[in-house]
Amino acid sequence: MSHRWGMAVDLDRCTGCGACVIACQAENNVPTVGEQAAQKNRLMHWIRIERYYESEFPNPRVKFRPVLCQQCDNAPCEPVCPTYASYHTSEGLNGQVYNRCIGTRYCGNACPYTVRTFNFFNPVWDKPLQLQLNPDVSVRPVGVMEKCTFCVQRIKASEIQASAENRELREGEPTPACVESCGPRALVFGDLSDPDSEVSRLARSPRGSMLLGELGTKPKITYLPRESSDGQNR
Amino acid sequence: MNPENGVYVLCSEPGSTERAVSALLSAGMSRSDIVVISSVPLEQYAQSEKVRMPWLVFAGAVLGGIGGFLLASVTQKSYPITTGGMPVVTLWTDGIITYELAMLGAILTTSVVFLLTARLPARNRLPCDPQVSQGKVMVGIASAPDALRNNIIERLKGIGEIRP
Amino acid sequence: MVKTADEIQRDLLRPVIQTPRRAIPAMVGLALLVLVGFSAWMYQVYTGIGVAGINRPVFWGFYITNFVFWIGISHAGTLISAILRLSNANWRRPITRCAEVITVFALLIGAMFPLIHLGRPWLAFWLAPYPNQRGLWPNYRSPLLWDFFAINTYLIGSLIFLMLPIIPDCALLRDNLSGWRSKFYAVLCLGWRGTQKQWRQLEAAMHIMAILIIPVAVSVHSIVSWDFAMTPVPMWHSTIFAPYFVVGAIFSGIAALIIAMVFLRSSLHLEEYLNAHCFDNLGQLLLVMSLLWLYFIFAERLTTWYGNSKSEIDVLWLTVRGPYRHLFWVMVFCNFVIPFPLLAIKKLRTITGTFLASVMVVIGMWIERYLIIVPSLSRKFLPYAWGTYRPTWVEITITGATFCTMALLYLLFSKLVPVVSVWELKAGLRE
């Protein structure tokens, strides 16, 4: 049976430590762009931790929110691509075929979460840093859009492994790099088509909500908000 | 018919054009044989034959539209692409392609029909006289039957200079 | 005073028969500027699209602005001349051709920009549906594909619409020139003689073309607007966009036409033909469009403001009050506040008046396109991902070069073919 990969983000666990950001960068050969590009808002991270101040000193409140591709069931990025570079995979992921991309950047505009990144130049790794590149993930050339894939290479690997041992996938496999690294287990990944998986249970939680759900994009990521405490300066 | 048989008269002012035409008629030529060449359209001498252009254009539009629809829908099917259950063909968007190609069909038909009916590009079947561009009007017969030839020339004398 | 057919012919053919002084240096100068722009583009292709100022989230900037702008300009022509032909307005005769020329060239330039803005321009042909080994077929759900078809149709259509009435004038040139030039035009005129049959077919064809070209033009700019309206981006995702864009397009188109006419009449001594009467009429048209434009932008902003959804209101205030407010109010002044009196008051609706108004409108409309594209992108839904946009020298150079391209092409054309249709003017005398 086909899977429906999804994620749950428990903001009450997330500490904003940034481990997921580097985990993703290392796993997916996401280039570092350097200072000049960073000044121009050209960071390439596939997952970012949004930081929002909600009030000021002496009672500052901060909200952290990891934002990655929401793998929408009804993704605005897909239909607008003239060359089917961004398309819907049979497992419901928002795929991105780098070789088909001609760089209209239309998908980037259409995505309400601004989680698609663009190769404004050819990526460079000062030798011998290129040795760190993950052979399972292609390196993207200039002019190509890229985005979070839910570590599709890991998904495929464990599916192949499972079929080799002719068994179903177990809970906890596959695991994207970001989820793997998350200390407080704020990120939970799994198969939404299996009602008993942890992610399904969290997705059903009354705390759960979708990011920008009102846009009708039907994201596959559920956000569980942080418990707001009353205890400020009674 | 060979160009040598053509008989024409150059008229400098509207009146003479009128006389030339009547002269040819009286010489027994039918209106449809008479050729009036001018540097601007002269409605009164235009043969009142049917213009079928609109119908042809409409046909062209229909063809273009059908072509557009097939291009958009059928050919997509012939290139199977994984879309995870997302539609490949949507009528709404095919509508746009269909529309654009229908208009293209109409436009192309128009120009083609024009070229055909106006016999363009043309071999030099008819004489070409720079004076026409100076505003003169050339009236005559594309190919005069040898029997009538001299008679016609007779009648046209005095209206203007005769060609060839 | 009314000119005779011969005078008309002499005046109008003069620029073609003997090259006007100052034309050659002007052409060379423009050509150089175009070359500069082109090399800037090549530099971008070589180094990577990153040399432009675009970033995340502002993935579209100057290039798409220019695309919309030039496609808008292209509505000048054809639409005006088509409408005027159908309504058989006599004052159309001297201006139809200048208008149609603008259309063709503006379209060519506008259609360049989607290529220029691509991340991998060398793969642009993947947009075209043709049997291929990639096992790929373009996605007809993408508005860019619609653009591809609409622009092609419009380009072919307006080209034919321009060429048909040129044929008899080429015949004229054939007869008025000698040597190779005469032969050259003999080829161009396809052996046109001027029999009444030909004349009749020509007029019939032009009539049908005029009917066809109008809906095409409308569809083209509607589709350009849908490039934006189809995405859930604040203040893009709006049903008003199609008509809004079409009106804007005609608006800027007329302005461009007026500017072109002013240059033509002075440089080619066509004062008697492109006379105050034409400008007065066009001025009134421009006035109507200006009011329509105001109506549309008001309707658009009112709905947004009243709807008061967070993301949309963010963008609205960003443009009206925020960092973009200066541009916004410049736009309002250029598109309405200044043109309105110039065009509304009969005394001011002189050639200079309409010219000034038109320059304002062209500037204003360019800014409008910019303000439609950039602020919305820089303020999408998640504030953490908000950004800003600043163009680089590459974008500015290329943009500037396209205006030179327009001027150059226009100059070359006016040297090749009488920019005022001789036979139509002559025919006009008889009424």
Add this chain to the structure above:
Amino acid sequence: MDGGPDNRMERRDFLKFGILTGATATLTACEKPAQQLVRFVPEEDFVPGVASWKPSLCTLCPAGCGVVARIMDGEAEVVRNGQRGTLQMGLAKKLEGNPKHPVNRGKLCARGQAGLQVTYHPDRVRSPLKRSGPRGSGDFQEIGWPEALSEVVAKLEELRSHNRPDSIRFLTGYLRGQSGVLINKFLASLGAGPALQFAPLDEPVLRRANLVSFGRAALPSFDFERSGYVVSFGADFLGTWNSPVSQSIGYGEMRRGRPGNRGKFVQVEQRMSQTGANADEWVPLPPGTEGLLALSLAHVIVKEGLRPGQPATAQSREALEKLGNETYSPREVANRTGIPASRIERLAREMAAQPPAVALIGGAPLAHTNGLFNAVAVNLLNLVLGSIGLPGGMFFAPRVSTMQETVSPNENSDFVSQLLAGRLEQTEVLFLHQANPVFSTPPLWQVPQTLKRIPFLVSFSSFIDETSVLADVILPDHSSLESWLDDVPESGSSEAVLTLAAPAMRPLHDTRAMPDVLLEIAKNLGGSVSEALPWKTFAEMLESSYRQLVEAERCDQSEGFDKLWKKVVDQGGWWDGKCHVPPLEATALSFRAPEFVAATFDGNEQEFPFYFQPYVSQAFLDGSVAHLPWMQELPDALSSVTWGSWLEVNPQTADQLQIRQGDLIQVRSRHGTLDVAAILNPGIAFDVVAMPMGQGHEQFGRYATQRGANPMNVVAPIQVEQVGALAWAATRVSLAKIGKQVPLCVAAGALNEKEKDLR
């Protein structure tokens, strides 16, 4: 995985052959060096394209997390006995937490994962270097290992012959595990003094306090999984402090691990840290008064008899009586801290009502002049809360008797006190290892000048940094992935843990592991020295140490030592698997009653209106990982800045000074100035300015050099009373606009999520 000896023999021949053909090839090939590369014969067996995971150890911070490295084959440019060439070898592609490791349980922080880039860093020292220019010029020339070693040996010989072994010193960061043992054994055998230690991230004040309170100079561990209430006094325990990964894991469980029972978390600090940002309640107070608040909370709990039963010794009873003292009554403390008495009482009652409650302290509160008071006060609060050595409370990780855990420096081995006592003056040879004191000490301590006065400096550094640039000889160490490692995590685990790692991959460059180099030097010195260090390699030493361990711990040896050794190597360490929170021995609760001492600050309030608070940066720690591009480009949790450093100013304060975000500010203290860009931070007190440590390197690879500013340039050289550690949070500064805007890389497009920014 290597085949039998004969097989290996065969390989070596291949290798020779490979080089030969390569050489001949170069003779025929044209002169381009690229074409002179030799292709070596692979040294190991691997299935192309198939990944294997090998255990290793993260050495970037003292937490000592176990990691696993994903190894896949690849083409690398390497150096083998002096010859450059390409080699098909197993390469580390990704670092992740070791799932079996009790400290980080399969999780790993951002820095730990970026550790991969240390190995592949383009600016690594690729072969031994000899200084060719004046000290600090950075001019070095490559030399071979024999030459380098003979130089060092000669120097040592000379000193021993002149009978001045005491003039040989060794400076390192942490002395932990067998490498620590080896270093000290080496020094002892030479007759030199103990190794000097300099570790800015270490918490000497806390160690001292724990020694005072519990008789153990160790860092504490916490059982957050089972805590009901956590009060943290300035400790960034989710980001950088102590054992952040294990603490984060516990934190997550405390929040959501027990349905219906969400633990509450209160953070006490002046500048909202990444950890503070997660607090349910954030309590700002004047710097240096943290201890008072802690005691006041304890005071309330005792007064109102809310205290759960806890065995108490005579001293601790006496200490509790002292708590009754009015100085610690909420009213009094409210005056000093500005926190309403009602709030103090409320917090105290909440704590008592949600047991088990635990308090911890770290960071700035320990870096005030009265840091020791603050720390002891928090220990006392824990005593009052009854959270010591009990589930949900604080405890000390169990020890393995035979293994050397972190040696807390005494005044003979503490670099700073030795430095300030002028004891380094008569040093002739100084070995530098894993320490960059030039960068992490205030200029007034004159570390570079002192080092320059030492005739012979030997560095084991893999990078040219502010300290190693002064060295006469650099003997580049392997990266952690290339070498045998062992470590004894001091905290973060409730079971005894020893981490051990075999090399995850072969070395890339012409480098050697520091312990092996020491052993080789000893061999060359011969005599008593080589007798004292009988092992041929460090790996051998490790193995023998584990033999002792097996004896001492009376492990089941039914399947023989080799099996057990293999298991240890395969799983990346040894842990007893008995998971428990060990109760502290009775002696542990022998408190000395804390005497309140007020914090003093350098610089008067009128001239220097702002408290200057450096903090350990989320990306760079103390600056030791600033050279990794991934870290440079990781947006800071709160400021979201990349590729730079900044000064955090409260927006209201900024308004008064007409400072806008990005303005270049001159920060001036009595001891120095620095220029840095301003960032508006709504989470910082009006009279406090904060700045991340770690940037402003003079020398540290292409990604960190000359980037941002180093807060140490303004930090006053004053010390924590009774401890002597640098009180880096005890400086006052003034701000002045320079009138220049700096293009900061701020990732966040907005401060908040509402219609408009907060101000």
